[in-house]
Amino acid sequence: GAGVSQTPSNKVTEKGKYVELRCDPISGHTALYWYRQSLGQGPEFLIYFQGTGAADDSGLPNDRFFAVRPEGSVSTLKIQRTERGDSAVYLCASSIALHTEAFFGQGTRLTVV
Amino acid sequence: EDQVTQSPEALRLQEGESSSLNCSYTVSGLRGLFWYRQDPGKGPEFLFTLYSAGEEKEKERLKATLTKKESFLHITAPKPEDSATYLCAVLGAQKLVFGQGTRLTINP
Numbered sequence: 592g593a594g595v596s597q598t599p600s601n602k603v604t605e606k607g608k609y610v611e612l613r614c615d616p617i618s619g620h621t622a623l624y625w626y627r628q629s630l631g632q633g634p635e636f637l638i639y640f641q642g643t644g645a646a647d648d649s650g651l652p653n654d655r656f657f658a659v660r661p662e663g664s665v666s667t668l669k670i671q672r673t674e675r676g677d678s679a680v681y682l683c684a685s686s687i688a689l690h691t692e693a694f695f696g697q698g699t700r701l702t703v704v
Numbered sequence: 705e706d707q708v709t710q711s712p713e714a715l716r717l718q719e720g721e722s723s724s725l726n727c728s729y730t731v732s733g734l735r736g737l738f739w740y741r742q743d744p745g746k747g748p749e750f751l752f753t754l755y756s757a758g759e760e761k762e763k764e765r766l767k768a769t770l771t772k773k774e775s776f777l778h779i780t781a782p783k784p785e786d787s788a789t790y791l792c793a794v795l796g797a798q799k800l801v802f803g804q805g806t807r808l809t810i811n812p
Contacts, residue, residue: 695740695748698747
């Protein structure tokens with residue numbers, strides 16, 4: 592596709608459930624980033640990948656959060672035992688090389704009830 | 705720790721009224737400063753990258769400038785379609801750190 596694609600666009604889940612958020616980067620982009628954005632705030636860094644490996648996962652808030660990119664393209668952000676505080680928009684971005692301009696998807700709005 | 709502060713938090717202008725948005729930053733070894741535009745319900749849209757003090761970039765009614773401590777996004781004769789949140793981000797040693805954004809509203 593032409594841009595970064597994120598699915599689903601909206602996800603409502605119950606507290607304690609497991610969720611997976613998917614990101615399809617721009618074809619040929621080797622770097623992939625996950626951010627979280629709360630209302631009225633700027634995006635907050637979670638993790639980035641160069642190829643298949645997580646180059647920096649220091650932004651993941653705790654061990655309930657995990658992300659993979661097994662083939663160096665599509666990435667999945669996984670959240671276990673969701674809490675109401677996890678409610679936010681989860682943004683994915685990709686760039687042609689690490690730390691060049693990143694292009695964002697439209698985000699997945701996660702609501703934990 | 706890398707930090708970015710944007711001001712003002714919100715700005716309301718009349719169509720045609722030029723102004724500037726500020727992005728102040730502290731970073732260990734700036735590798736790039738990025739400006740993005742974000743519309744409600746959408747992901748950020750890339751506008752500019754600036755790499756060194758004194759650099760300027762322009763796109764339509766927008767011009768971004770960079771000093772060693774801050775960046776400005778100048779908007780000249782804005783139109784209602786320029787209404788959006790403008791985000792600034794800095795890249796230091798590791799990751800891109802964003803400010804909280806400036807919410808710009810242009811009234812017709």
